[in-house]
Amino acid sequence: MRISIPKDIRLPLALVGGIFLITLLVPFLPLENPVQMLMGSRLAPPSLENPLGRDEYGRDVLSRILWGARTSLSVAFAAALVAGIAGTFLGLIGGYFRGVAELLTVRASEVILCLPPLLLALLVVTLLGPGAGTLIISLGILYTPGYARVVYAETLSVRALDYVAAQETLGTHPARILLRTVLPNVMSPLIVQFSLTVASAMVLESGLSFLGLGVVPPEPSWGLMIRSARSTMEQAPLLLVWPCLALSGAVIMLNILCDKLRDVLDPRSKSSPSGASTRRRVAARLLPGLVGDDEASVIQIKGLTLQIAGLKEQPVVRDVSFSVRPGETVALVGESGSGKTLTGLALLGLLPPAVKVTSGSVEFTRRDGTKVDLLSLPDTERRKLRGDEISMIFQDPSGSLNPVHRVGDQVAEAMLVHRDMSSAAAGERAVELLAKVGLPDPERRARSYPHELSGGQKQRAMIASAISNKPKLLIADEPTTALDVTIQAQILELLDGLRRESSQMGMIFVTHNLAVVAEIADRVCIMYAGEIVEEGPVGEVFAAPKHPYTRALLASVPEGGAKRLSAIPGSVPTPDKFPAGCRFASRCERASPECKIGILSLQAVGDQRVSRCLKWKEVA
Amino acid sequence: MAIYVLKRIGLAMMLVWLVATLIFMILHAVPGDPAELLLSQGGVAPDPAQVEELREQLGLNLPLLTQYWNYLSGVLQGDLGSSLQDGHAVAEEIWLRLPRTLELIGAAALLSLLIGLPTGILAARRVNTLLDRVLSVTASVFLSIPVFVVGTLSVLIFSQQLRIVPAGGYTPPSKDLMGHLVLLAMPAGTIAVGLAAVVFRTTRNAMLEILGRDFVRAAHAKGVKEKRIVVHHVLRNALIPIVTVFALQIGTLLGGTVLVEYVFNWPGLSGYLVRSVEARDYPEVVGIVLVISILFVLLNLAVDLLYAALDPRVRYAR
DSSP states (O other): OOOOOOHHHHHHHHHHHHHHHHHHHGGGSSOOOTTOOOGGGTTOOOOSSSTTOBOTTSOBHHHHHHHHHHHHHHHHHHHHHHHHHHHHHHHHHHHHHOHHHHIIIIIHHHGGGGSOHHHHHHHHHHHHOSSHHHHHHHHHHHHHHHHHHHHHHHHHHHHTSHHHHHHHHTTOOHHHIIIIIIHHHTHHHHHHHHHHHHHHHHHHHHHHHHTTSSSOTTSOOHHHHHHHHHHTTTTOTHHHHHHHHHHHHHHHHHHHHHHHHHHHHOGGGOSSOOGGGOOOOOOOOOOOOOOOOOTTOSEEEEEEEEEETTOOSSOSEEEEEEEEOTTOEEEEEOSTTSSHHHHHHHHHTOOOTTEEEEEEEEEEEOTTSOEEETTTSOHHHHHHHBTTTEEEEOSOHHHHSOTTSOHHHHHHHHHHHHSOOOHHHHHHHHHHHHHHTTOSSHHHHHHSOGGGSOHHHHHHHHHHHHTTTOOSEEEEESTTTTSOHHHHHHHHHHHHHHHHHOTTOEEEEEESOHHHHHHHOSEEEEEETTEEEEEEEHHHHHHSOSSHHHHHHHHTSOOTTOSSOOOOSSOOOOGGGOOSSOTTGGGOTTOOGGGGSSOOOOEEEETTEEEOOTTHHHHO | OHHHHHHHHHHHHHHHHHHHHHHHHHHHHSSSOHHHHHHOBTTBOOOHHHHHHHHHHHTTTSOHHHHHHHHHHHHHTTOOOBOTTTOOBHHHHHHHHHHHHHHHHHHHHHHHHHHHHHHHHHHHHTTTSHHHHHHHHHHHHHHHSOHHHHHHHHIIIIIIISOOSOSSOOOOTTTOHHHHHHHHHHHHHHHHHHHHHHHHHHHHHHHHHHHTSHHHHHHHHTTOOHHHIIIIIIIHHHHHHHHHHHHHTHHHHHHHHHHHHHHTTOOSHHHHHHHHHHHTOHHHHHHHHHHHHHHHHHHHHHHHHHHHHHOHHHHHHO
């Protein structure tokens, strides 16, 4: 069998391997006897024969360092092995048989963890006297519970696997199952635990030797060498430096190996989340309309184009234009990843770091009637609008509430940020808002933490927070997707009611659910692969779609009258594979060669209606 | 909440009893006669009369259960026996030194948080920049260097070479507060370095994880200022894993204190312990190990309670 070693751990593995090799080869190297004293050359400076000089008894320091490595490593290794065998045994038994066996093995060994590690070792040393043997015993005891825990946890999960259960049913002897099936499965975490233990045991061993309670002189050990060099620090400071360097270097290398091993073998505990994997959402596709300047609009988006850094060729959202008037609800509809959410986030300036706006403008009409371009507004100015004049509701209410703060405080936060009001007043207002969005017993809910609320209640709280400053524009990004169907209807009703109540507020409703669109929206923008493919009043678009994609989407909705559901063949291309011409062409039965060239623009297909299809007349 | 607190306190008391029992068991489970073991030097069999005297003195001739009972009731009354070397009451000696050890631990913990938290936050906010990498590598190095090496090298550099601070020792704060703090600086700093590296790492990783959560985006959508988001929303949540990891370090911290007190001649509990182990002074060792273990349990209890204060979900879940 050929074992391939992952690239990441090759270097640290080679370095640690090198240290091990040296410790094995020490007896065969041309070194002076590490315990042979030469009183005439006490503290001799480095020379050709003794590259690191001689210590206070005239012993060769290089030889002592190398022999010391052998002592330290063999003690650490032996202790880790003793603990490994004992701990694995306890963990296997405890994890496999559970019940009393678990109590007697894993739980019993954990009592050791009640004592700080060094102290337990000292206690054993008091009783047995110092020496390498004592060290191995006490360190072995110390690290047993660690192994027992790891193996126990792994055994539990392996035992739950079907093929283990199958073996049990077949009457295989437990010992056989444990050794043949469970043990190989717990190997990865065991290897990680072993390397961790060796590093830790080395530190403890040298610490005890440093205190004079570990390895017995004159045997060489790094801890002992540091201990004795302290007394000659004035005359020969370097004597102190060498063993310190050797010990620290060895531990650093072992620790690096542990980190890498853990990353490779135990994907659950990544030692550091890589910043490069910043959520890269496959983005949206939207395209805007031929709509001219709309003086009365709350917000007018023109030619918004978004690009993912690194995907130079195709923007994930291209040339999206639409506008929302006061009191109007515009739905952005598309399959997941069509760019509808990115479009919403772009309006607020909350795009993920990897996505950049490359062109377009977003004209927002403020409460005082002035118009600002949200895209060119400085960050601080845009922040002042967010949560005040423009607010947003997100898809997952559970994730959107901070788990450690009270619901009422989180509703009040937007008011405290944007209004000059006391926190008491904001708190009272928050309770009123919670009542307004239909939460029963709002005073108590305001004092609750998010985990005490149901999903629907959380979304109501998020809505209360979003409307707390009476925004001019409310962006709702799939606000009902994460909720139960019955709750969905209630939330939609709530949002619709709020919108009707305030004739000044416009709403952008992002969704993939056409039934919801029919219920709540006045106008609809259908998005496909980062472009708007059709836009118009909801009733007209649904009654007579002018784009094959809209038509196909409508046909895939289970509605009372429909005889059969038709799925759209093929799948949405990813942003790096957006084709030239019509992006839907590859899935369209009407597509002809002229559909696949150039950039298609939106065409007026009726009063207030546009479509990005060359053959829109045929679709009807 | 009250139930949770009571449960934790009950559990801590049980742990104290378990620890006391464990120590008792270790003493008696070791093969051979403790008195004989304690008196034998260099493999020479001790005088039987002496052994008998010591057995009598330590109460080893009583039935095991009676010994256990005497031991436990002694512990409950704060009587930890007397030293074999000079006959001083062990409890008194411990009482004298305990505050000094606590001061050292407290100063080190505070210092490590003062270093680790801000650097961790900084690294998380500038993730993958040069600054982040330099800080992360530095932390990995300090994480690996054993605490007594840091201490010894500090003495070599700051006391012996640069002669900025004394190599060690102790002045009571009542006599000379400034001098006291100067002597505290190096040992506390030594313990703090490794701990700060742990705090840094945990803070950085926890912040990074939480910065990606939905509620952070929701807070941005509310128009909350960056600074408030980092402190009020992100750090506040990151504190939960930070406290968890810090708690796991308490044992290491107490062990580190033993070594550091020795390096800097800090007359705390642990230096006393090392001398007792060297002299194999059985009542002293048992007393000190017991007291430090109780300290360990109490610190863990404090962390558990802090945890409940930080994370509302914990109060109800358990």
